[in-house]
Amino acid sequence: MEIPKQYDPKQAEQSHYERWEKSGYFAPEINRDPDAPAFSIVIPPPNVTGSLHMGHALQHTMMDVITRFKRMCGYRTLWLPGMDHAGISTQLMVTRELKKEGVSRHDLGREKFIERVWKWKKESGGQITKQMRREGASVDWSREKFTMDEDLSGAVREIFVRLYEEGLIYRGNRIVNWCPNDQTVLSDLEVEKIAQAGKLYYLRYPAKNGAGGVTVATTRPETMLGDTAVAVNPNDARYRDLVGKTVALPLTGREIPIVADEFVDPEFGTGAVKVTPAHDPNDYEMGVRHSLEQIVVIDQHARMTEAAGAEFAGLDRYKAREKVVEQFEELGLLEKVIEYEFSISKCERCKTVIEPLISMQWFLRMEELRDGALKLLASRRKPQFVPEIPYEKVYSSWLENLRDWTLSRQLWWGHQIPAWYTPAGEVIVARSEAEARDKAGNDQLTQDPDVLDTWFSSQLWPFSVFGWPEKTIDLDTFYPTSVLMTGRDIIFLWVSRMVMIGLKFMGREPFADVFITGTILDAHGQRMSKTKMNGIDPLEVFDKYGVDATRLKLSSVGSTDTRWNDKQVESYRNFANKIWNAARFALMNSEGAAVDPEALSVSPESALHDRWILSRLNKTARDVRQSLAGYEFHEAVQTLYHFFWDDFCDWYIELTKADVTAEAASPQRTAARTRVVSVLEQALRLLHPFMPYITEELWQQLPGVGKHLLHPAYSEAEPTIMLAGYPEPKSELINENTEWEMQALIDLISRVRNIRSEMQIKPSEPIPVLIGAPDEKLRAVYNANKNQITRLLRASEVSISDLVEAPKASARAVLVGGAEVAVPLAGLIDFAQERKRLGKEREKLAAEAAKLEAQLGNPQFAERAPAERVEELRTRIADIAQRTTQLDQTIANLT
RNA sequence: GCCCGCUUGGCUCAGUGGUAGAGCACUCGCUUCACACGCGAGGGGUCAGAAGUUCGAAUCUUCUAGCGGGCACCA
Numbered sequence: 001m002e003i004p005k006q007y008d009p010k011q012a013e014q015s016h017y018e019r020w021e022k023s024g025y026f027a028p029e030i031n032r033d034p035d036a037p038a039f040s041i042v043i044p045p046p047n048v049t050g051s052l053h054m055g056h057a058l059q060h061t062m063m064d065v066i067t068r069f070k071r072m073c074g075y076r077t078l079w080l081p082g083m084d085h086a087g088i089s090t091q092l093m094v095t096r097e098l099k100k101e102g103v104s105r106h107d108l109g110r111e112k113f114i115e116r117v118w119k120w121k122k123e124s125g126g127q128i129t130k131q132m133r134r135e136g137a138s139v140d141w142s143r144e145k146f147t148m149d150e151d152l153s154g155a156v157r158e159i160f161v162r163l164y165e166e167g168l169i170y171r172g173n174r175i176v177n178w179c180p181n182d183q184t185v186l187s188d189l190e191v192e193k194i195a196q197a198g199k200l201y202y203l204r205y206p207a208k209n210g211a212g213g214v215t216v217a218t219t220r221p222e223t224m225l226g227d228t229a230v231a232v233n234p235n236d237a238r239y240r241d242l243v244g245k246t247v248a249l250p251l252t253g254r255e256i257p258i259v260a261d262e263f264v265d266p267e268f269g270t271g272a273v274k275v276t277p278a279h280d281p282n283d284y285e286m287g288v289r290h291s292l293e294q295i296v297v298i299d300q301h302a303r304m305t306e307a308a309g310a311e312f313a314g315l316d317r318y319k320a321r322e323k324v325v326e327q328f329e330e331l332g333l334l335e336k337v338i339e340y341e342f343s344i345s346k347c348e349r350c351k352t353v354i355e356p357l358i359s360m361q362w363f364l365r366m367e368e369l370r371d372g373a374l375k376l377l378a379s380r381r382k383p384q385f386v387p388e389i390p391y392e393k394v395y396s397s398w399l400e401n402l403r404d405w406t407l408s409r410q411l412w413w414g415h416q417i418p419a420w421y422t423p424a425g426e427v428i429v430a431r432s433e434a435e436a437r438d439k440a441g442n443d444q445l446t447q448d449p450d451v452l453d454t455w456f457s458s459q460l461w462p463f464s465v466f467g468w469p470e471k472t473i474d475l476d477t478f479y480p481t482s483v484l485m486t487g488r489d490i491i492f493l494w495v496s497r498m499v500m501i502g503l504k505f506m507g508r509e510p511f512a513d514v515f516i517t518g519t520i521l522d523a524h525g526q527r528m529s530k531t532k533m534n535g536i537d538p539l540e541v542f543d544k545y546g547v548d549a550t551r552l553k554l555s556s557v558g559s560t561d562t563r564w565n566d567k568q569v570e571s572y573r574n575f576a577n578k579i580w581n582a583a584r585f586a587l588m589n590s591e592g593a594a595v596d597p598e599a600l601s602v603s604p605e606s607a608l609h610d611r612w613i614l615s616r617l618n619k620t621a622r623d624v625r626q627s628l629a630g631y632e633f634h635e636a637v638q639t640l641y642h643f644f645w646d647d648f649c650d651w652y653i654e655l656t657k658a659d660v661t662a663e664a665a666s667p668q669r670t671a672a673r674t675r676v677v678s679v680l681e682q683a684l685r686l687l688h689p690f691m692p693y694i695t696e697e698l699w700q701q702l703p704g705v706g707k708h709l710l711h712p713a714y715s716e717a718e719p720t721i722m723l724a725g726y727p728e729p730k731s732e733l734i735n736e737n738t739e740w741e742m743q744a745l746i747d748l749i750s751r752v753r754n755i756r757s758e759m760q761i762k763p764s765e766p767i768p769v770l771i772g773a774p775d776e777k778l779r780a781v782y783n784a785n786k787n788q789i790t791r792l793l794r795a796s797e798v799s800i801s802d803l804v805e806a807p808k809a810s811a812r813a814v815l816v817g818g819a820e821v822a823v824p825l826a827g828l829i830d831f832a833q834e835r836k837r838l839g840k841e842r843e844k845l846a847a848e849a850a851k852l853e854a855q856l857g858n859p860q861f862a863e864r865a866p867a868e869r870v871e872e873l874r875t876r877i878a879d880i881a882q883r884t885t886q887l888d889q890t891i892a893n894l895t
Numbered sequence: 896g897c898c899c900g901c902u903u904g905g906c907u908c909a910g911u912g913g914u915a916g917a918g919c920a921c922u923c924g925c926u927u928c929a930c931a932c933g934c935g936a937g938g939g940g941u942c943a944g945a946a947g948u949u950c951g952a953a954u955c956u957u958c959u960a961g962c963g964g965g966c967a968c969c970a
Contacts, residue, residue: 280968283968394898
């Protein structure tokens with residue numbers, strides 16, 4: 001059998017996925033156990049725009065690890081894939097594409113434009129599904145959903161109507177965040193505050209007779225054209241007399257009142273604030289409190305309106321600012337201008353400065369929904385955030401300060417708001433136009449042209465994908481889902497809203513746990529972003545190092561932020577190669593052997609290394625299961641890595657090699673070979689959730705694999721590692737005494753290797769090894785493994801007795817339990833060198849002893865520390881003392 | 896402004912009230928019959944700084960510094 005020395009990921013990545021998918025292994029139906037518990041994850045639907053980035057690969061890997069793990073544990077497992085229509089992003093993307101053809105969306109018209117978006121969605125979405133297949137994501141494609149699917153859109157309308165009928169959704173004329181570039185309203189979450197250096201202008205508004213008046217400070221002088229009051233703090237003595245009086249608003253000829261409002265901070269600026277109810281959220285609130293007129297002076301294109309005065313009408317807001325300042329200066333009313341840093345609201349997407357405008361929009365009242373979510377968290381700690389700190393608090397404090405959600409968007413791509421207007425202006429909210437006509441008794445209806453915020457449909461995802469409002473089997477089986485895995489950037493936008501709406505309409509939280517993944521940063525600690533061009537394409541990493549290696553790296557990221565480094569993937573690529581070669585060894589020596597569950601048990605008579613590897617295997621299974629249960633991905637990866645490389649490859653294979661590679665067939669050889677392939681098979685299963693491709697590739701080649709190895713729930717499937725049972729730890733095979741014995745052996749071998757290395761003895765030079773062990777038990781261990789010791793040390797002879805009797809010219813090492821090893825080096829030994837080597841050893845011991853004795857010397861330690869610990873310390877000190885004595889003797893003899 | 900997190904060997908990161916860990920990098924030796932994407936042996940850290948709690952602190956508390964994040968209506 002020819003097996004290449006190097007693992008070729010591309011080859012393994014070629015065929016398995018297709019077979020898994022075609023065979024229906026990703027679908028929960030493959031599980032034939034009627035009593036199987038359900039495990040479900042719904043994917044955070046990626047935007048149909050663009051392609052997957054490292055963040056997706058990260059989340060998908062973790063979801064896949066958990067999904068594959070649960071599937072192997074026999075759960076009825078579903079990981080449901082899908083995509084989000086991503087309203088604004090998608091519309092902008094297609095608009096940009098059209099622009100290249102010299103066409104605007106208005107040229108096309110709404111209907112044609114939407115057709116065009118669907119066409120675009122088909123191509124872009126195809127890219128994403130292709131990439132997910134490459135990742136190895138074991139999602140059930142037969143259940144793939146899109147937020148604009150007919151049934152999901154139905155759920156959107158249903159929810160909208162119900163919320164409207166309950167009075168939670170309302171239409172109102174309120175101040176909103178308007179993006180003059182995207183020409184739509186935005187929710188608070190789609191606006192980002194950016195600190196910026198700017199100017200603070202002090203404008204004087206004179207009294208009616210031209211004298212006195214008040215001075216206000218503002219960063220936006222142009223809005224003064226829409227001022228309808230000046231506000232001061234009611235407790236501000238400076239202005240007390242002015243409250244109730246008026247000032248003449250320059251440039252407009254209007255007279256505006258001075259009102260008192262608690263909102264005003266006397267410490268800031270002049271303590272007097274200009275009030276522009278139509279163009280500032282705070283002023284809007286004050287306007288409401290004082291019944292002030294709202295004068296709209298800026299329009300949707302951020303240009304001044306007629307109401308701003310003929311002189312300003314049509315001017316851009318910034319041009320108008322200059323002009324207002326100029327005129328104040330000419331009038332002698334510009335008191336001063338100071339440099340001032342403040343934060344400004346920008347459109348998260350296009351970075352245009354937001355214009356607060358009063359506008360008729362649809363809103364969702366959040367109090368009731370919010371209270372439900374907060375109560376759930378307080379009473380049942382759901383959802384459980386991982387890591388709990390800081391995300392639980394981030395989530396709850398955001399909820400506590402929640403304001404109404406602006407639902408409508410002035411876009412074409414999205415769920416059109418299910419509201420119709422009669423010619424008389426009556427509003428009819430209904431599930432369909434037909435229903436609206438019925439309700440209105442009128443067929444002259446016009447539908448609201450706006451669409452819903454993308455997140456309105458996303459929040460329904462955990463139940464709309466299962467067919468809600470129909471009572472489907474899937475809904476019954478898979479809701480609530482088990483865990484949500486996502487990045488921290490959408491805790492508010494998405495996670496919280498799913499909880500609120502899921503609770504309201506399903507009566508239960510949409511997921512038990514929320515795992516927040518870390519963020520992958522670039523080498524300099526910067527966030528990866530398109531604009532910075534510092535992103536790393538997961539596909540390129542896959543090509544370079546293989547999917548499995550990349551997945552292992554991504555798994556170990558867990559929930560902490562980490563800087564990307566190719567080197568780490570490279571080391572996991574090397575690990576994959578290690579796995580490949582361990583299997584290569586097993587397969588090259590597999591004649592007469594087959595995977596056999598019987599080989600996974602041992603008796604007290606079994607060889608030490610056999611008892612040991614099974615102890616390690618079972619401990620590994622136990623630890624990995626435990627780690628995954630707590631979403632400790634990094635720990636799981638480390639456990640597996642060291643089990644496979646250190647325990648299985650470095651020690652087990654080496655110790656069993658002599659038996660396995662024996663030339664003549666024998667029951668002993670067969671047993672050894674069987675054990676190796678069987679342990680390897682278990683190791684592959686343990687690794688499979690993390691490294692699906694290489695494990696399947698190798699598993700399929702192992703002799704004796706078949707249906708009988710599958711988890712009982714998958715009786716109908718063809719042999720595949722992805723449906724094999726995940727190894728269960730057998731506590732009776734975990735044996736600390738065995739591990740202690742093995743450790744003694746490892747120590748012996750390591751000490752002698754150290755002598756070889758430090759004494760510069762050629763690796764090929766056979767050496768005699770003399771072992772002295774006064775402890776009978778220890779001696780028995782050495783005796784039982786004499787062949788292994790000989791082999792691993794390339795010893796010409798190994799003698800084991802209770803006391804070392806070696807020539808003076810020997811290199812020595814002190815072992816556990818008073819044991820000692822000597823390597824006679826007549827003619828080879830450099831006494832000075834050996835003294836130096838032993839001296840170093842002694843120094844280490846002395847340092848440790850000093851530390852321990854200081855601790856024991858503290859009378860309060862013996863008094864207050866647990867007796868067990870004191871005893872342990874005494875034992876250790878005694879051991880060190882013994883070794884030190886032995887070393888001293890050895891050194892003394894070296895002359 | 897408020898809240899939170901991080902600070903561990905050259906680098907990237909684990910860890911934890913009781914002997915400081917890994918991978919990479921580094922040094923030395925090795926074409927040892929699975930693997931040089933390897934094998935063996937090493938060097939390297941007073942766990943940011945200070946104070947406190949404790950028999951004992953890298954781990955708990957407080958403060959300081961640096962970095963990062965979230966929230967906030969201050970015109």
